[in-house]
Amino acid sequence: MSPSSEEKNMKKWKTPLWAAFAAALVVLLSGVAALIYLDELYPVGLGPRQPIPFSHRVHAGVKTISCFMCHSEAPRSSRAGIPPLETCLLCHSRIIRTYPYIARLRGDAALNRPVIWERVNWLPEFVYFDHSMHIQRGIDCGHCHGDVSRMDRVVKARKFQMGFCIQCHRYNRATHDCYTCHR
Structure with missing residues (x-):
């Protein structure tokens, strides 16, 4: 039995699994590279990390x-x-008191410990x-x-x-x- 012309065409266009995986990987890596290049994934230009994340x-x-x-x-x-911590606490003694960094700020102020x-x-x-x-x-x-x-x-x-x-x-x-x- 010889394969039909339709079966021959399907074999001709059938891509091996490893080639499809490689193509998908190239597309994925290109997307990640584009995001990095466009500063979307890892934004540059952030200032130094502070002990309390003040925005x-x-x-x-x-x-x-x-x-x-x-x-x-x-x-x-x-x-x-x-500003001294007391300035921060003018508002934050009442506003978002339970936020962990604000609680830490209140604790530092209570112990008279400065934030560096x-x-x-x-x-x-x-x-x-x-x-x-x-x-x-x-x-x-x-x-x-x-x-x-x-x-x-x-x-x-x-x-x-x-x-x-x-x-x-x-x-x-x-x-x-x-x-x-x-x-």
Whole structure:
């Protein structure tokens, strides 16, 4: 008995199982590579992991809390400052009290134990920068720090190099005297 022409055509187009598996694997790996390339699977640009997962997006964005509620030193000092735990507890003594990190925060405050935050932005010691002077002149925090209201974990938005500062000073007609920033 000889095979019919229909059986010959089916054998001709029948793909071995290993080839189908290999093709599916290639498609899957291509999809994963595309997700990584598009920053969907492993997002880049997250700031440093903090001891308590504080979201600026939620606090400054969704809840529209002013930068100065937490960074209260910025309008009157060279440093913006990190808020004491009591500032956090102004709200969190009543709001989402049972969330594990908030409970930990309350425990740290009760024991007078500070939370050691990972610093995101800093300047070399030979550079003097005064937050209050810039705020009093109407410079928005986002100009240097980026749109933190869209960041869960804050990233360094700018490279604080001399060229960035000089360009801003020129644009705002501020002094270029070296001793203003280098003391």
